[in-house]
Amino acid sequence: MGFLTLEGVSKVYGGLAAVRDVDLAVARGEFVSLLGPSGCGKTTTLQMIAGLVEPTGGRIGLDGRDITREKPNRRGLGVVFQSYALFPHMTVAENVAFGLEMRKVPRAERDRRVAEMLALVHLANLAERYPRQLSGGQRQRVAIARALVIAPPVLLLDEPLSNLDAKLREEMQFELRRIQRSVGTTTIMVTHDQAEALSISDRVVVMEAGRMTQIDAPYRLYEQPATAFISTFVGKMNRLAGVWRDGGVAVAGTVLASAPADVAAGAAVTASIRPEKLHLRPMGEGRLAGRVASRFFLGGHWLLTVGTEAGDILVSVPNTGEEPAREGEPVGLDWAPASLRVEADAGAAA
Amino acid sequence: MQKNGPVALLFHALVVAFVLAPLVVICLVAFTPENTLTMPTTAFSLRWFRAVFEHPDFVTAFGNSLWLATIAASISVAIAVPAGLAIDRYRFPGRDALNGLFLSPLIIPHLVLGVAFLRLFALIGATGSFAWLVLSHVIIVTPYVLRLVLAALSGLDRSAEQAAMTLGASRFTVFRRVTAPMILPGISGGWLIAFINSFDELTMSIFVTSPATVTLPVRMYMYATESIDPMMAAVSALMIALTALAMLALDRVFGLDKILVGEK
Numbered sequence: 001m002g003f004l005t006l007e008g009v010s011k012v013y014g015g016l017a018a019v020r021d022v023d024l025a026v027a028r029g030e031f032v033s034l035l036g037p038s039g040c041g042k043t044t045t046l047q048m049i050a051g052l053v054e055p056t057g058g059r060i061g062l063d064g065r066d067i068t069r070e071k072p073n074r075r076g077l078g079v080v081f082q083s084y085a086l087f088p089h090m091t092v093a094e095n096v097a098f099g100l101e102m103r104k105v106p107r108a109e110r111d112r113r114v115a116e117m118l119a120l121v122h123l124a125n126l127a128e129r130y131p132r133q134l135s136g137g138q139r140q141r142v143a144i145a146r147a148l149v150i151a152p153p154v155l156l157l158d159e160p161l162s163n164l165d166a167k168l169r170e171e172m173q174f175e176l177r178r179i180q181r182s183v184g185t186t187t188i189m190v191t192h193d194q195a196e197a198l199s200i201s202d203r204v205v206v207m208e209a210g211r212m213t214q215i216d217a218p219y220r221l222y223e224q225p226a227t228a229f230i231s232t233f234v235g236k237m238n239r240l241a242g243v244w245r246d247g248g249v250a251v252a253g254t255v256l257a258s259a260p261a262d263v264a265a266g267a268a269v270t271a272s273i274r275p276e277k278l279h280l281r282p283m284g285e286g287r288l289a290g291r292v293a294s295r296f297f298l299g300g301h302w303l304l305t306v307g308t309e310a311g312d313i314l315v316s317v318p319n320t321g322e323e324p325a326r327e328g329e330p331v332g333l334d335w336a337p338a339s340l341r342v343e344a345d346a347g348a349a350a
Numbered sequence: 351m352q353k354n355g356p357v358a359l360l361f362h363a364l365v366v367a368f369v370l371a372p373l374v375v376i377c378l379v380a381f382t383p384e385n386t387l388t389m390p391t392t393a394f395s396l397r398w399f400r401a402v403f404e405h406p407d408f409v410t411a412f413g414n415s416l417w418l419a420t421i422a423a424s425i426s427v428a429i430a431v432p433a434g435l436a437i438d439r440y441r442f443p444g445r446d447a448l449n450g451l452f453l454s455p456l457i458i459p460h461l462v463l464g465v466a467f468l469r470l471f472a473l474i475g476a477t478g479s480f481a482w483l484v485l486s487h488v489i490i491v492t493p494y495v496l497r498l499v500l501a502a503l504s505g506l507d508r509s510a511e512q513a514a515m516t517l518g519a520s521r522f523t524v525f526r527r528v529t530a531p532m533i534l535p536g537i538s539g540g541w542l543i544a545f546i547n548s549f550d551e552l553t554m555s556i557f558v559t560s561p562a563t564v565t566l567p568v569r570m571y572m573y574a575t576e577s578i579d580p581m582m583a584a585v586s587a588l589m590i591a592l593t594a595l596a597m598l599a600l601d602r603v604f605g606l607d608k609i610l611v612g613e614k
Binding site for chain 1: 514
């Protein structure tokens with residue numbers, strides 16, 4: 001039984017379904033990300049939990065209580081908006097104190113809790129500043145402090161890091177996780193950044209066109225993507241169309257060794273393998289011969305495109321201090337058969 | 351910022367000079383010691399400013415105008431803010447009609463309004479009433495406030511209101527603590543422009559004022575039809591100074607370009 005539950009929640013805007021029949025159960029203290037491209041309904045789902053958008057169907061429960069029709073100001077959830085939505089005419093301390101003021105918390109306790117929260121987000125020395133005097137990352141932390149100070153049962157984050165530059169975004173991911181761990185608040189974060197979702201969540205919910213298509217721990221989501229869309233949206237994936245034959249996948253005359261699959265011989269299948277599961281070998285070795293078509297250096301690793309009989313294949317080579325094969329050089333490709341996943345194409349198999 | 355060419359700069363300078371020149375001349379003439387409107391003046395004197403304050407009817411008219419403009423501007427703000435919120439936030443039947451109704455006084459000539467109000471006040475027996483004079487001014491200044499309030503609302507980040515709501519604020523508290531402070535520049539700008547418009551209004555006021563409620567522009571008009579002397583220039587200079595001070599104060603507090611152009 002989940003702490004926060006969504007049962008068959010839908011939202012229809014003038015005949016167009018933004019969110020369709022969503023079911024989700026979030027445990028107490030869990031960090032769950034809603035991941036998907038823009039327009040997939042993830043923000044609408046979050047706003048329905050916050051009470052800012054009314055669902056057209058379904059039920060939302062919090063700690064056993066039905067909150068589907070409850071007004072946002074009665075739900076008591078913490079919300080961090082994409083634009084941060086700080087009050088420009090109030091100082092940092094006043095912004096953070098707002099929720100406590102609404103709860104009629106006595107002055108002394110209010111000041112104490114605001115100070116505690118500002119210390120937690122490392123902003124104690126900026127309490128008297130106005131939002132316009134802060135950097136993006138600082139505003140972000142004010143928004144988190146303001147949402148957390150009311151000790152909400154659930155913290156909702158709407159693309160909280162999307163307005164920050166890459167370096168700061170990475171720092172804030174750790175920061176967000178640290179704060180969430182130390183406070184222990186159940187958290188739901190909306191993001192379109194798969195790396196962000198994978199790195200800080202306990203579980204990731206992938207949404208496509210208003211539906212939830214997979215709910216899994218980051219590692220499982222990456223290793224066992226449920227749909228073709230997820231396999232390419234989360235990380236990079238080589239996808240090769242072929243035919244199931246002799247316990248492997250035949251692509252353009254070559255049979256690629258794969259994990260065993262419950263597919264009839266001759267059925268159309270798609271083979272998929274992550275670039276980092278492929279290993280570069282000298283010419284003549286390995287399972288497949290090819291020629292390097294392009295090579296990108298990305299710091300921690302190299303990303304090569306290798307042209308083979310089976311088509312162009314992306315290969316990720318860790319940077320071990322030695323340069324891999326150059327463009328135009330012939331190479332061999334090797335992989336563990338278990339890492340080449342096979343699925344029957346829809347309609348063709350049955 | 352786009353650079354203007356020399357021709358464009360000259361054109362802008364001429365426009366500004368053309369607008370400002372009469373005001374500057376009036377202010378200079380106000381300090382003449384002569385008995386007639388002379389330019390250039392020979393010496394500097396406050397004689398005509400003293401003369402203004404020795405005319406009790408001018409002092410009373412000034413007080414009337416000040417009161418009238420203050421009350422009319424305040425009432426128009428009280429009407430335009432809720433009306434602006436409704437027009438900006440909701441799609442309801444008659445929304446465009448309401449918007450049009452609020453802005454219609456801008457389209458109707460003040461002369462026509464004056465005659466209409468004169469007839470109306472005569473019919474209901476309200477001639478000479480200060481309250482009805484206020485009402486007529488509220489009607490002509492509300493469009494200005496509404497425009498500025500609508501501009502301020504359209505530039506407002508609504509997520510701040512949503513944030514306040516999720517933090518436990520009721521709708522009214524959200525308005526009082528978040529919305530109103532955030533659109534305050536638009537509201538104060540609207541109030542001031544309403545004040546100035548009401549304070550300067552002549553055409554309509556000629557019809558709807560009575561000897562007891564005569565406003566400063568009407569008093570000046572009546573005086574000027576009988577005689578022209580530098581005292582008119584002195585009164586004008588005072589009015590210009592008052593308006594300029596008010597605009598300056600508004601610019602200092604909120605920035606005029608922010609209020610009128612909507613720049614951040």
